[in-house]
Amino acid sequence: MPLPTPLISAPALLALLGRGEFWPVVLDCSFDLADSQAGEKAYAHGHLPGARYAHLDRDLSGPKTARGAIDGGRHPLPAREAFAATLTAWGIGPDTPVVAYDAQGGPYAARAWWLLRWLGHSNVAVLDGGLAAWQAAGGPIDRESHRPEPAAAPYPLRAPAMPTVPAERLLAAPAAALVIDARAPERFRGDVEPLDSQAGHIPGARNRFFKNNLATDGRFLPADELRKVFAAFGVPPGNVVHQCGSGVTACHNLLAMEAAGLAGSALYPGSWSEWSSDPARPVARG
Template sequence: MTASLPTPLIGASTLLARLGTPDWPVLLDCSFDLADTGAGEAAYIAGHLPGARYAHLDRDLSGPKTARGAIDGGRHPLPTREALAATLARWGIGAGTPVVAYDAQGGAYAARAWWLLRWLGHQAIAVLDGGVAAWQATGGPLEQGLTPHAPAAEGYPLRPAAMPAVDASELLAAPGRLLVIDARAPERYRGDVEPLDAQAGHIPGARNRFFKDNLDPNGRFRPAAELRRVFQAFGATPGQVVHQCGSGVTACHNLLAMELAGLPGSALYPGSWSEWSADPARPVARS
């Protein structure tokens, strides 16, 4: 079952063909709205893919904020590996369980779940290309209400981190050696507006790749060859690339796009702009 799960993306028709079979994966509905943190869960209750669990960005896909707030870890700190492993076990996910993450926001939050599971060493994890809209367009049914809890899996094994991450001190210590790619909208990257964080602007030297540009007009990921050309045009090898956004969430969309493009190995800066801009001692660029 593990080997047969397409990764990092799975198409809606491919997933639908598994409905009612032993190959049906554990589904994680990651739908979310930063401006209304209850909206995603409400939408899940109103209609979700069969058997899906709800993965809340704040409760399940992030850790608690530190005593110093955004200055240490940003608005969505990573959960500890132990906490994440316990969450997966609670959802009935074992080390070899196939998992598909999806949302209704173009994969913005599903990509965070994908990265976290990969970080924990999980291989059988894919994102549903096109999310809820693609599923419905293919004729897939929705269920209402809360999915009953599945039997908890045995303790999820803790392995060495399988996805690289860097912190602010590493970025400050390596100017020019690492290429930072900022996934935020261009107006936030430039510093024209800043609706969420302490300062407007971007990390000096960072380049901009708005995560939504990874999608075609139908809300599905662009072809791998096209994404490969885009990311190679930045002129850095994957091992030199660090992705960031506002709080380490939509940056995972660019990480997923690079993986799809056959360019694995880039890193995430989890604290991202929310952490960076919270410390007035760190430099800020505007353009």
């Protein structure tokens, strides 16, 4: 059964599950960049029924190279073959409905959503409002750990459905695309830098803090409001490149644009952690 995408509300998911004919794979992507074990511990204390835990470092990222953050950033994309194998192990086939959520406003669920779309998987949605919205809607909580049955056949490799842009292309043609940076304003300006080697941003980039995509209840703003925000940048979606600190929260802006009907923008996967670690690349502040 096709999911409403790219977002699904908690009441809509509850209604689909209540029919007894809908069996999605649910991914709990909760995480904390300051404590890589916190999300898994929270999963053990309660999650959506039947949910598998998807760890940002182990499952939703590839290994760092020997050169560290210079090549690929703090959360490099996994090899497509490796992520396809992960989907197979989770019991996901090409037509399996997948719902991703987290308890942090959606950035890690958006990373999972983007990765599945990158592999060409279309039947995937993010639970709007995450765990809090599920509980507010009266959804039950499960405390059992779930070991999924692998899919019957390996997940097939298909053409990527989500474009990426490397640092070299941004350097070679800086005016060819608008870079939108999802980090907090103080990090974008270069006032502080708690994680990466230099403070600042890619010259010419604009800032859209990913948390500003959310209403006070933790759900995404209505599509028309998001459309106005991103259309105000004055650039067609195909000429937009999203980045953040390490290619994770940028997916939140990509998801917001898709929810607003503005699909087609690209991700710079290495983001600021890759860009700033090479002293030859230009840096802007302010």
